Amino acid sequence: MKLVFKKSDLANAVNIAMRAVPSKTTMSILECILIDATTNEIKFSANDMELGIETAVKGEIIEKGKIAVEAKIFSEIVRKLPDNEIHISTDSNLQMNITCEKSKFNIPGRSGEDFAYIPMLEKDKFIYLSQFNLKEIIRQTIFSISDNDNNKIMTGELFDIKDNILKVVSLDGHRISIRKLELKEHFEDTRVIVPGKTLNEISKILTGGNDEEVRIFFTPNHILFEFNDTMVVSRLIEGEYYRIEQMLSSDYETKITVNKKEFLDSIDRSTLLVRDSDKKPIIITIEDGNMELQIKSNMGSMDENIFIEKTGKDIMIGFNPKFLIDALRVIDDENVTIYLLNAKAPCFIKNDDESYIYLILPVNFNANGR
Amino acid sequence: MKLVFKKSDLANAVNIAMRAVPSKTTMSILECILIDATTNEIKFSANDMELGIETAVKGEIIEKGKIAVEAKIFSEIVRKLPDNEIHISTDSNLQMNITCEKSKFNIPGRSGEDFAYIPMLEKDKFIYLSQFNLKEIIRQTIFSISDNDNNKIMTGELFDIKDNILKVVSLDGHRISIRKLELKEHFEDTRVIVPGKTLNEISKILTGGNDEEVRIFFTPNHILFEFNDTMVVSRLIEGEYYRIEQMLSSDYETKITVNKKEFLDSIDRSTLLVRDSDKKPIIITIEDGNMELQIKSNMGSMDENIFIEKTGKDIMIGFNPKFLIDALRVIDDENVTIYLLNAKAPCFIKNDDESYIYLILPVNFNANGR
Numbered sequence: 001m002k003l004v005f006k007k008s009d010l011a012n013a014v015n016i017a018m019r020a021v022p023s024k025t026t027m028s029i030l031e032c033i034l035i036d037a038t039t040n041e042i043k044f045s046a047n048d049m050e051l052g053i054e055t056a057v058k059g060e061i062i063e064k065g066k067i068a069v070e071a072k073i074f075s076e077i078v079r080k081l082p083d084n085e086i087h088i089s090t091d092s093n094l095q096m097n098i099t100c101e102k103s104k105f106n107i108p109g110r111s112g113e114d115f116a117y118i119p120m121l122e123k124d125k126f127i128y129l130s131q132f133n134l135k136e137i138i139r140q141t142i143f144s145i146s147d148n149d150n151n152k153i154m155t156g157e158l159f160d161i162k163d164n165i166l167k168v169v170s171l172d173g174h175r176i177s178i179r180k181l182e183l184k185e186h187f188e189d190t191r192v193i194v195p196g197k198t199l200n201e202i203s204k205i206l207t208g209g210n211d212e213e214v215r216i217f218f219t220p221n222h223i224l225f226e227f228n229d230t231m232v233v234s235r236l237i238e239g240e241y242y243r244i245e246q247m248l249s250s251d252y253e254t255k256i257t258v259n260k261k262e263f264l265d266s267i268d269r270s271t272l273l274v275r276d277s278d279k280k281p282i283i284i285t286i287e288d289g290n291m292e293l294q295i296k297s298n299m300g301s302m303d304e305n306i307f308i309e310k311t312g313k314d315i316m317i318g319f320n321p322k323f324l325i326d327a328l329r330v331i332d333d334e335n336v337t338i339y340l341l342n343a344k345a346p347c348f349i350k351n352d353d354e355s356y357i358y359l360i361l362p363v364n365f366n367a368n369g370r
Numbered sequence: 371m372k373l374v375f376k377k378s379d380l381a382n383a384v385n386i387a388m389r390a391v392p393s394k395t396t397m398s399i400l401e402c403i404l405i406d407a408t409t410n411e412i413k414f415s416a417n418d419m420e421l422g423i424e425t426a427v428k429g430e431i432i433e434k435g436k437i438a439v440e441a442k443i444f445s446e447i448v449r450k451l452p453d454n455e456i457h458i459s460t461d462s463n464l465q466m467n468i469t470c471e472k473s474k475f476n477i478p479g480r481s482g483e484d485f486a487y488i489p490m491l492e493k494d495k496f497i498y499l500s501q502f503n504l505k506e507i508i509r510q511t512i513f514s515i516s517d518n519d520n521n522k523i524m525t526g527e528l529f530d531i532k533d534n535i536l537k538v539v540s541l542d543g544h545r546i547s548i549r550k551l552e553l554k555e556h557f558e559d560t561r562v563i564v565p566g567k568t569l570n571e572i573s574k575i576l577t578g579g580n581d582e583e584v585r586i587f588f589t590p591n592h593i594l595f596e597f598n599d600t601m602v603v604s605r606l607i608e609g610e611y612y613r614i615e616q617m618l619s620s621d622y623e624t625k626i627t628v629n630k631k632e633f634l635d636s637i638d639r640s641t642l643l644v645r646d647s648d649k650k651p652i653i654i655t656i657e658d659g660n661m662e663l664q665i666k667s668n669m670g671s672m673d674e675n676i677f678i679e680k681t682g683k684d685i686m687i688g689f690n691p692k693f694l695i696d697a698l699r700v701i702d703d704e705n706v707t708i709y710l711l712n713a714k715a716p717c718f719i720k721n722d723d724e725s726y727i728y729l730i731l732p733v734n735f736n737a738n739g740r
Contacts, residue, residue, distance in 0.1 A: 073669055073670065076642045077639070080638065080639045080642060081639070102674055102675040103639065103672070103674045104672065104674065105639075105643075105671070106672070106673075107669065108670065265452070266473065269451070269473065269475075272446045272450060273475075299477065300443065300475060300477030301475070301476045301477075302473070302474065302475050303475075303476075304472055304473040305472040306472065
């Protein structure tokens with residue numbers, strides 16, 4: 001095999017394929033990138049058995065061939081080479097030569113035959129949206145998946161397509177995040193659970209352009225994302241996702257509107273007095289025109305007041321400050337509206353057309369000894 | 371005590387004093403900053419018993435007093451408060467109130483009487499130089515101190531003043547770094563060993579301005595740095611520094627000049643094939659007009675060629691690549707000149723007026739099995 005690349009094309013393709021290389025594995029072939037130039041196109045791929053990525057690379061094929069090479073060292077070498085043409089060749093002993101200007105590296109390769117191919121899927125059912133929208137919708141929901149593998153379903157996100165609406169949902173037992181997006185075309189109803197890890201990795205590869213499109217294909221066990229010269233295939237999580245509709249009551253007794261930045265900055269400051277271990281709630285007291293935020297720990301106490309617009313009853317309620325921060329950080333509106341029922345019921349942060357809904361459960365607190 | 375500050379003044383002063391707060395200590399009072407407003411000036415200080423910092427803060431004294439407060443939480447609160455006036459007051463129970471706009475924090479303080487004062491020194495003998503020069507000379511030498519406490523002297527740097535030259539030296543048994551700086555005025559001969567930690571911390575506080583001055587005072591056991599509104603006092607390391615003059619032979623058989631960036635980039639790439647643990651040398655082969663760099667490990671091999679100007683004998687010599695990188699990174703010249711004697715003798719990277727000298731010992735290598 002003999003190939004020639006522009007450094008930037010090569011570095012970019014390696015970075016994309018790397019996203020499917022697991023950081024820890026007992027199967028050393030999974031730590032490799034497969035370079036496949038057996039056809040008229042050069043393709044890099046990686047596969048951790050859950051998630052597979054294949055990307056086409058611009059480059060010149062002088063002699064066809066394929067080889068697998070340890071991803072980490074290969075990517076580091078490529079990154080540190082001068083910004084010029086990079087020549088890659090292999091010999092019959094599976095040694096890979098990488099040369100650029102007067103620099104020459106030699107690293108061991110492995111037979112491409114050992115490499116587990118990415119499954120080929122039927123490409124009939126698909127939706128499409130902009131890279132920007134996909135990247136945003138992931139960012140705005142991914143924080144409330146669970147990282148506890150005991151409940152596999154909570155480690156993924158529901159992608160629910162109905163009529164021409166894509167609804168993305170994540171939940172971890174303490175909160176639910178919901179984002180809705182209108183699709184350009186009608187699509188048949190689909191409900192799948194996509195692993196959070198897949199979405200995290202996709203998010204890192206997406207350039208986020210508004211004009212660039214992603215096509216998402218669905219099969220019974222897999223999801224396939226296609227964009228630019230890259231395809232990402234992931235297994236789906238098996239099982240039935242939670243019926244969240246019954247948790248989304250629209251009853252409320254108190255409705256407030258508050259400047260998002262002031263509210264976020266204030267809660268953010270309150271966390272200075274809380275160590276992760278001691279789960280102190282922030283106590284929010286809502287009265288006409290004013291919200292008081294209080295926190296108290298053995299490190300000290302904080303007390304702040306923020307102007308609000310309020311309708312309905314006064315209320316005093318406690319929250320894990322981190323949950324409020326996570327939701328407020330991904331809302332881009334200047335003001336947010338919050339609906340509350342009582343001190344034991346979840347609060348809802350949502351906008352009028354419900355294109356976002358963040359449900360957060362309150363925590364108990366001792367109103368006197370707080 | 372009642373004080374009023376501009377947020378930026380307060381944040382800046384806390385950051386300076388924090389540099390003398392140890393990250394780990396069994397004496398909790400050392401984790402505090404002392405706020406002293408008993409005179410007409412507000413001073414913040416911190417002291418880890420080796421290193422003490424005192425800085426004057428702009429602010430209004432409404433009621434005099436002093437208090438010690440846990441540095442970490444205090445600095446975090448100050449940093450996260452809005453950019454406005456900050457009011458600090460204390461009550462008779464040593465509780466500290468921090469208010470800014472509608473935000474109010476309350477944290478426990480400690481009696482200022484518990485705080486170990488920074489020693490007051492005789493200020494008669496001093497030199498002065500620009501903040502820029504002091505910061506640079508530290509950066510250009512600090513990397514070759516030893517971090518092994520078994521040999522205390524190697525953990526510090528020699529400050530050697532003779533005639534009107536300040537010479538700063540560090541060494542760790544494998545290499546020596548020397549930088550010289552001409553002082554504006556003649557000063558009496560002085561040789562002291564300054565702890566590396568002190569120099570690291572000073573370096574972080576110095577704004578690095580060319581027009582701003584630092585005065586350095588010497589007493590038998592201490593060194594005092596005075597700049598802007600800050601003074602930093604440090605114990606000196608006791609003992610006699612190494613006689614380095616006898617190691618600085620000016621004999622050489624080979625002299626080369628090489629583009630610094632090309633040389634550095636090439637060595638930097640070679641380290642991709644070396645894990646810290648396996649100490650593989652980079653083998654340098656010098657011939658007329660060409661330097662070849664080679665490294666080989668079980669991860670692969672590298673071979674590069676760089677154009678050089680050479681006078682004298684051909685030579686093949688091995689080095690720990692990290693030591694070459696450390697020295698080359700702090701030399702700002704476009705080309706560097708290197709003097710070599712033989713494969714067992716140290717190499718010298720130095721300029722014509724010897725304002726810098728970097729001595730690096732070679733390592734043995736097996737010329738065949740390399």
